[in-house]
Amino acid sequence: MYINDFIVFRFSCSVAVSNERDEQELPIKKTNKGHRLLFLGFRFYPSRMDRERQGMKNSDVISNLPDNITERILARLPIRDAVRTSVLSRNWRYKWTTLPDLVFDALGTDDSTFYSYSALQVVDEDKLVKVIYRILSQHKGPIHKFSLSVRSLIKSYPDVDQWIKCFLSVNGIREFLLIFKDGNWYKIHSSIFSCANLRQLNLHCCVIPSPPPTFSGFNDLTCLHLERVSVSNEGFQNLIAKCPKLNTLFLKYVDGLDRLDIDYAPNLANLTFSGSPKYICLKNTPHLTIASISFTQLPNMINENIGNGRSISLINNLKFLSALRMFIGGSYFLKFLGQGSVRKLLPSRFKNLYLVYFRALMFEDIDSLSSVLGLIASSPNLIKIIVTASSTGNSAADQELKTVAEYLVGESRSIGCLMQLKYVEMKNIVGVGPEMELIKLILAKSPSLKHMKIAPNKTVDGFKERELKIFKDLIRFPRASTIAEIIYQD
Numbered sequence: 001m002y003i004n005d006f007i008v009f010r011f012s013c014s015v016a017v018s019n020e021r022d023e024q025e026l027p028i029k030k031t032n033k034g035h036r037l038l039f040l041g042f043r044f045y046p047s048r049m050d051r052e053r054q055g056m057k058n059s060d061v062i063s064n065l066p067d068n069i070t071e072r073i074l075a076r077l078p079i080r081d082a083v084r085t086s087v088l089s090r091n092w093r094y095k096w097t098t099l100p101d102l103v104f105d106a107l108g109t110d111d112s113t114f115y116s117y118s119a120l121q122v123v124d125e126d127k128l129v130k131v132i133y134r135i136l137s138q139h140k141g142p143i144h145k146f147s148l149s150v151r152s153l154i155k156s157y158p159d160v161d162q163w164i165k166c167f168l169s170v171n172g173i174r175e176f177l178l179i180f181k182d183g184n185w186y187k188i189h190s191s192i193f194s195c196a197n198l199r200q201l202n203l204h205c206c207v208i209p210s211p212p213p214t215f216s217g218f219n220d221l222t223c224l225h226l227e228r229v230s231v232s233n234e235g236f237q238n239l240i241a242k243c244p245k246l247n248t249l250f251l252k253y254v255d256g257l258d259r260l261d262i263d264y265a266p267n268l269a270n271l272t273f274s275g276s277p278k279y280i281c282l283k284n285t286p287h288l289t290i291a292s293i294s295f296t297q298l299p300n301m302i303n304e305n306i307g308n309g310r311s312i313s314l315i316n317n318l319k320f321l322s323a324l325r326m327f328i329g330g331s332y333f334l335k336f337l338g339q340g341s342v343r344k345l346l347p348s349r350f351k352n353l354y355l356v357y358f359r360a361l362m363f364e365d366i367d368s369l370s371s372v373l374g375l376i377a378s379s380p381n382l383i384k385i386i387v388t389a390s391s392t393g394n395s396a397a398d399q400e401l402k403t404v405a406e407y408l409v410g411e412s413r414s415i416g417c418l419m420q421l422k423y424v425e426m427k428n429i430v431g432v433g434p435e436m437e438l439i440k441l442i443l444a445k446s447p448s449l450k451h452m453k454i455a456p457n458k459t460v461d462g463f464k465e466r467e468l469k470i471f472k473d474l475i476r477f478p479r480a481s482t483i484a485e486i487i488y489q490d
Contacts, residue, residue: 152183210235217242294330338367405433
């Protein structure tokens with residue numbers, strides 16, 4: 001038989017393998033960079049007339065693959081290529097129409113999704129909208145996930161309304177991700193509140209209306225991610241109150257939300273908040289163990305009148321911190337915690353805390369360092385500390401730095417041993433006095449310390465001289481641990 005009697009078809013695609021069983025059942029190979037590739041080779045036999053002439057049986061492998069194999073293949077293809085499989089054979093023509101996950105990434109953030117568009121190209125808005133509408137209109141069965149990442153669809157916001165109203169809200173949507181980067185914010189259609197099966201909701205650059213009176217809740221929602229969105233205090237509070245299974249809450253730059261008021265979130269375990277609140281009140285959050293809180297500016301400490309003779313103040317609601325296992329604090333939040341009137345209200349003991357991350361720590365600010373020392377000294381089970389400094393080495397802050405360094409020397413005498421501390425990371429270090437005093441304190445108080453990693457900021461002026469001083473200080477600092485290793489990340 002001659003080679004021109006055959007047609008050989010081969011293609012490859014990136015895959016995400018969920019378990020070892022997938023690797024055993026599918027022809028997967030690993031590249032030298034650790035990427036996994038799925039290779040499918042299909043051999044097409046001669047025409048039916050030739051097969052009949054040669055007495056061959058029908059052996060069209062690609063058309064007769066088991067359904068579970070075709071489903072796995074389609075699930076691992078970008079939506080663009082999954083639709084294109086309709087030309088492979090008659091049996092494949094409508095296979096893609098039952099895909100439960102529809103991902104359209106026009107930002108180029110995920111090579112495995114919709115890479116017919118690139119973040120480096122100008123996306124044809126009309127073309128993209130037509131493609132999405134065609135896919136949604138031909139789709140059959142439930143849609144478990146719908147993800148759209150695009151710079152802007154300003155002209156097509158009414159089309160997005162129709163997608164939510166006519167396709168997603170009636171097809172059992174579980175994961176809904178709508179990410180815009182530019183342009184006017186999109187006001188979410190109210191039919192989003194009809195998506196009763198939602199488990200994950202991720203919105204960027206959107207305006208969220210208040211839930212309607214008929215809203216029965218997102219009873220299965222476990223993850224809510226809101227970034228650069230607008231929502232009222234009342235709308236947010238009503239939404240959270242009707243998400244009993246909420247586990248992860250991410251709030252960043254939420255316009256209109258100046259009161260983080262959560263009355264009931266029994267399953268909330270992970271909270272990330274970045275904003276300028278006037279009030280934080282977390283009640284009935286017994287499982288909250290991870291919190292990342294950053295203020296974009298220092299809060300006003302004056303009580304706010306909210307009507308009916310009632311007033312609220314941010315400083316009265318910090319009890320939720322006592323149950324945390326991981327805490328990430330931004331610069332202004334650390335400064336806030338270190339102020340005298342607030343420090344008195346902090347829990348005296350953080351017995352569950354095993355990791356703290358002090359982000360953008362202002363070493364020239366004595367309030368910030370006060371809160372850092374307070375958290376460290378009150379956490380007997382602390383295992384890891386991460387510090388990212390915001391110091392610039394500017395000589396204009398020399399007096400403040402000297403004052404803080406002297407404060408750390410005095411406070412170090414009253415701090416007991418950090419018996420469980422094993423790992424420390426100091427990032428963006430420039431070698432100013434308070435930085436080195438904190439390093440000295442940790443080395444002297446940590447008998448179980450194994451590793452301390454130090455990553456310097458080499459962009460500051462005169463760093464070579466500063467680096468030499470850092471080396472000299474690290475050599476002479478006493479260590480409570482006989483196995484402590486200092487790793488200088490050059």
